[in-house]
Amino acid sequence: MRRATANGSLRRRLLLSLLASSAVLAIVVYFVVQSVARQVAQDSQDNVLTASALSILDSARLSSGEITIDLPYSALSMLDSISDERVFYAIRLEDTFLSGYADLPQAVRSGGAGPAYVSTVFLGEEVRVATVGRRVSTDTGQRYLHVSVAQTLSGQKQALARISRTSMGIGAGFFLVSVLLAGIISRSTIRPLDRLTASMSRRGPRDLRPVAAPVPSEMVPLVTSLNSFMRRLHQSLRRSEDFIAEAAHRVRTPLAVVRTKAEVAERKSTDPETRKALTEMIRAIDDSSRTAGQLLDHAMVTFRLDHLTREEIALHRLVEESVERTRPTSELKDITLDIADLDTATVKGDPILVQNALLNLLDNAVKYAPAGADIKVALNAGPQDAVIRVTDTGPGFLPSELSALPKRFTRGANTQSIVGSGLGLTIAKEVIEAHGGTLKIANTTGGGACVSLLFPLS
Known part of the structure; x- marks a missing residue:
């Protein structure tokens, strides 16, 4: 049976799509966490720098026309307690430097008052600078007092x-969880298709009932098409069965009538040529009638194999009955048929x-054995199997043809002069293999053929 050509896997495609989406989301989560963390760290540091600068600014006093600043300890210690960082400050009255680090850059806020921030390099290190300002009264009028506080960024970078x-761990964990969920989702999504496949594979070749189980809406067109196909196939098989039975009946009945008339004409004819022609006609009629009969038998076997029943069969009784049914034919040819x-x-x-298979073997033995031959039937039962052997003293098989004889319409080269269809061994082989057994064909040592049906008992 030719297998359907696979073009990828739906489960794999769905799984890869989910994993690709999960990977993109994991990357997005990583960068979002990074961005939020950087912003939170920056805002936290800016708030501490601003608080420190305001603390210094609040300590400013105007005394005798001069600005004095009592630098509070807490102003810079709050920065040092956060991390092991270096802290710098600068106090300016507008452009006049008052205290701290004169070269410390000043952050300038555009658009008005309020804290201003800048990231720059100071003394070879990256720093974050916060600058706050306040209007103060001096002898020369209102002026702005600016306090800048800076902190290195090494701790923040760590x-x-x-x-x-x-x-990154969160992103990796998210991706691993997504992989697990993707596997569960893909398996759950494909499960209805798997159930449909399993349901169809468990059916026999003749079980063409429509699929009635509920399926997802996406599978409704597929199931509808499948049911329509099975309905058409069922109708086609039923017509084939009817055609075979009707054809066999209509062929065999007229052939029997023609054969009878040919025999009558042969007995009445005195012309040798006419008698010879009528003999050949009778032979051809027998050949056609037998072929039609075995084609019908083969069709019956094929259809019953699709609905193989499992009943208890007493092989010894079946052998006795089959031998008795074949004995009249063997006696016409003066052939001895016995159970050994x-x-x-x-x-x-x-x-x-099983009886049809055995009858075909007995019929073949009677048909191909010469007059006066002996046919022995034996049933031997062992612990593992039971074997029915049909042995004759006929011409036997050609050794080169043993493997090909069970094929349909195949006949031995030494049997061409005998009427036959080449289906007897085919029917026997198909039946025994459907029952888990084996058909064996061999020649006997003293001359003749032996055909065996081996049935497993376990």
Whole structure:
């Protein structure tokens, strides 16, 4: 049977799509966490710098026309307690430097008052500078007092590195969870299709009932098309069965009538040429009638194999009955048909098919054995199997043809002069294999053929 060509896997495509989406989301989560962490760290540092600068600004006093600043300890200690950072400050009265680090850059806020921030390089290190200002009264009028506080960024960078590792771990964890969820989702999504596939694969070749189980809406067109196909196939098979039965009936009945008339004409004719022609006609009619009969048998076997029943079969009784049914034909050819061994054995299977297989073997033995030959039937039962052997003293098989004989319409080269269809061994082989057994064909040592049906007992 030719297998359908696979073009990828729906489960794999769905899983890859979900994993790709999960990977993109994991990357987005990583950068979002990074951005939020950087912003929070920046805002936190800016708030502390602003508080420190305001603390210094609040300590400013005007005395005797001069501005004095009592630098509070807490103003810079709050920065040092956060991390091991260097802290700088500068106090300016507008453009006049008062205290601290004169070269410390001043952050300038555009658009009005309020804290101003800038990130720059000071003394070879990256720093964050916060500048606050306040209007103060001096001898020369209202002037702005500016306080700038700076802190190095090494601690913040270390914190951000830790946060980066954490966010990377969060992204990796998110991706792993997404992989697990993607596997569950893909399996759950494809499960209805798997159930439909399993349901169809468990059916026999003749089980063409429509699929009635509920399916997802996306699968409704597929199931509808499948049901329509099975309905058409069922109708086609039923017509084929009717055609085979009707054709066999209509062919065999007229052939029997023609054969009878040919025999009558042969007996009445005195012309040798006419008698020879009528003999050949009778032979051709027999050949056609037998072929039609075995085609019908083969069709019956094929259809019953699709609905193989499992009944208890007493093989010894079946052998006795089959031999008795074949004995009249063997006696017409002066052939001795006997049962040599008959053990008691029981197997499970279709009794009609098993008997049909045995009758075909007996019919072949009677047909191809010469007049006066002996045919022995034996049933031997062992612990593992039961074997029915049909042995004759006929011409036997050509060794080169043993493997090809069970094929349909295949006949031995030494049997061409005998009427036959080449289906007897085919039917027997199909029946025994459907029951888990084996058909064996061999020649006997003293001359003749032996065909065996081996049935497993377990």
